[in-house]
Amino acid sequence: MRWETKMPNIPFGTTIWKGICKRKELFIKRIRFNVKKGNTVKFWEDRWLFEEPIATVCPNLFNAVRSHNFLVADMGRIENNIMVWNLNFSRRIIRTVEIEEFAVLMNALDNFEFDRTSEDEVMWMASKSKEFTVASCYGSLTQQFQQNFRADLVWKQEWPPKIAFFLWLAIHNRILTLDNMERRGYMFVNRCFMCRKELESVSHLLLYCDFSYALWSYFWGELNVAVIIPGSLQALFEGWSHLWTNTKGKEVWILLPAAITWSLWVERNKRVFEDQEVSLDRMIIEVKALIFFWLSAADPKKFDRISFQHLVVDWKKTFFDPP
Numbered sequence: 001m002r003w004e005t006k007m008p009n010i011p012f013g014t015t016i017w018k019g020i021c022k023r024k025e026l027f028i029k030r031i032r033f034n035v036k037k038g039n040t041v042k043f044w045e046d047r048w049l050f051e052e053p054i055a056t057v058c059p060n061l062f063n064a065v066r067s068h069n070f071l072v073a074d075m076g077r078i079e080n081n082i083m084v085w086n087l088n089f090s091r092r093i094i095r096t097v098e099i100e101e102f103a104v105l106m107n108a109l110d111n112f113e114f115d116r117t118s119e120d121e122v123m124w125m126a127s128k129s130k131e132f133t134v135a136s137c138y139g140s141l142t143q144q145f146q147q148n149f150r151a152d153l154v155w156k157q158e159w160p161p162k163i164a165f166f167l168w169l170a171i172h173n174r175i176l177t178l179d180n181m182e183r184r185g186y187m188f189v190n191r192c193f194m195c196r197k198e199l200e201s202v203s204h205l206l207l208y209c210d211f212s213y214a215l216w217s218y219f220w221g222e223l224n225v226a227v228i229i230p231g232s233l234q235a236l237f238e239g240w241s242h243l244w245t246n247t248k249g250k251e252v253w254i255l256l257p258a259a260i261t262w263s264l265w266v267e268r269n270k271r272v273f274e275d276q277e278v279s280l281d282r283m284i285i286e287v288k289a290l291i292f293f294w295l296s297a298a299d300p301k302k303f304d305r306i307s308f309q310h311l312v313v314d315w316k317k318t319f320f321d322p323p
């Protein structure tokens with residue numbers, strides 16, 4: 001919602017005008033928006049998700065975004081049946097306060113749904129609302145964060161922010177696998193789309209499922225790394241960089257867990273929503289292609305004289321055992 005009127009600074013006859021402007025501020029403090037389409041409400045500066053604007057609740061994130069003027073509708077969209085928020089950060093979110101604010105924000109956004117058929121509504125908050133408070137949200141999150149997850153493990157410049165979002169959500173068990181949907185009250189048969197045998201959960205899908213394990217094993221096998229599959233995705237990311245001691249190929253090794261988990265998630269969603277599936281061999285190529293893509297995005301000249309085909313076929317030699 002636009003509130004463009006500026007406080008006047010001309011000396012003549014301004015007292016009344018100032019009075020009106022002051023009252024307007026009081027007025028704005030007592031309204032909140034009930035976002036439906038989200039095309040009239042400012043994501044950061046209007047009151048809609050919390051009792052205060054997101055900019056007030058998450059000031060450090062607010063400082064890190066490209067533009068303060070985005071509307072709610074600009075920020076969120078549905079991808080593969082999942083609400084994806086693109087917050088348009090102008091830099092990496094890495095400081096602990098930023099990560100905590102981000103967690104608060106994601107937690108709150110997680111409970112929000114657009115209603116694309118209705119217009120946004122203005123609500124008059126005459127009495128103190130007993131709705132969602134930031135304090136209670138923070139309280140529950142602090143408990144989650146006692147595990148002290150090192151946020152820098154997923155917030156890397158080496159892969160796109162949407163992958164970092166995904167990894168962050170996956171590690172905190174917040175992606176919409178079937179078990180997580182059940183927890184929100186959706187009813188259906190929970191059966192993993194990859195192996196069609198076991199129940200789907202984040203750790204099953206991304207680590208233990210026969211299909212996923214075979215994908216991980218291919219790469220561990222090809223690179224002669226003995227890995228005991230860890231108890232959680234978090235543990236996997238925490239221990240990953242120590243598993244590769246060679247300097248050759250380190251850049252690819254670092255990208256591997258993000259590329260594998262993301263490819264598995266994309267494949268899972270293709271199976272769910274598009275009724276398509278690819279073989280393990282094809283998945284292996286897709287993981288390599290993704291890594292190739294990330295590396296060339298970081299350094300466009302890197303592969304000037306090497307074809308993609310060559311990279312995929314001679315993957316190990318090119319990256320890990322160069323002449």
Ligand SMILES: [Zn+2]
Nearest residue numbers: 192194195209
């Ligand atoms: Zn499975």
